[in-house]
Amino acid sequence: MEISQIRSFLAVAEELHFGRAAEKLHMAQPPVSRNIKHLERELGALLFERSTRKVTLTSVGSALIAPARDVLAALERMGTAAKAAGVGEIGRVRLAYAGASSNVLVGRLARAVNQQHPGINLELLSQNFAQKAMRLLTRGDIDLALGRWDHLPDGVRTRVVASEELVIAVPETHRLADRESVSISEFSDDRFVTLPTELGSVLNDRLRQMSREAGFSVDIVQDASDTWTLMSLVSAEVGCSLTLSSVIPSIADPHLRFLRLGDDVDPVELRIAWRADSDDRAMHAVLRLAEEVLPDLG
Known part of the structure; x- marks a missing residue:
């Protein structure tokens, strides 16, 4: 027939x-x-x-x-x-993202995809750490990653979507809590709480680098699985913590203070990443949309 x-x-x-x-x-x-x-x-x-x-x-x-x-x-x-x-109007795009401050941007992108490309199924995978998201990307398990990386593997392309300032979270009882700006050298005798060292957090790397350049070895007394837990430890006076300015709006704890670093330190860049060899049309449609709805800083 x-x-x-x-x-x-x-x-x-x-x-x-x-x-x-x-x-x-x-x-x-x-x-x-x-x-x-x-x-x-x-x-x-x-x-x-x-x-x-x-x-x-x-x-x-x-x-x-x-x-x-x-x-x-x-x-x-x-x-x-x-x-x-x-033309990339239908398909499945898997996006992994990491960090407490990424949720707002991911939500903005997801809404735009739903409105402008309803045929694209955008799957969101929340990760505690950006290095895990990058491993998923390089293995081909996901299509896009949103995170912070100081070092990128070969074959990965990125675009900066946000530039974030480093700040130090301290309890309200800390001796420097009333200061607006501080130097990392003023924390040589303080204890710190961090994300797990073995998972390659950008914040951990920056903390060690800054303290080393300031002439001391940072005293890490405890780690936590995510940013919210870290802030709870700071509030409980277990230690101070290096974090990002974008985290501040999502933390509603009156016992915390966030102090700007007056040192000459590079900001942390939030990037959207994809594999350079990917020709998936739906993924590239989401990337083009991300250029419209997410800030472009470099």
Whole structure:
């Protein structure tokens, strides 16, 4: 059974006239008649009663109209889906992100994808640490990653979407709590709480680098699995913690103070990352949208 036969059948069924059906299909009448005869032969039943005066549907022909329309509708949907996939309008994009301050940006991007590319399924995977998200990306387990990395592996491209200031979180009882700006050297005798060292946190690397340059070895007394737990430890006076300015709005603890670093330190860049060799059209559609809805700082 060929598509041209189904189209010819529906045209004749709607017009009940072979000549008008041929005109509707922009065909000559003989090919339309041949299509109907071939279809009847394949089905083993007459679809039309023909006379010199009129054409009428048989009971078999009447029963075939709805299934024939379903076939053509399915073909149309297939064509639409193929076209949409070709330009990245449908598909699945997996995005892993890390950090307490990334949630707002991820939500903004997800809303934009849902509104402008409803055929794209954006899967969100929250990770505690950016290094884990990067490993998922380089293995091909995800399509995009949002995080902070001082060092990037080969084959990965990124774009900066936010630049964040380093701050030190201290309890309200800390001797420097009333200061607006401090130097890392003033914390040589303080204890610190950090994210787990083995997981390659950018903040841990920066803390060690800054303390080393200031001439002391930082005293880390405890680690925690996420930023919120770290801030709870600071509030409980277990130790101070190096964190990001973007974390401050998400922490509602009156016993905490966040102090700007007056030292000449580089900001931490939040980046969206993807594999340079990826040609997935849906992923690139999300990337283009990210350029519109997320800040572009470099």
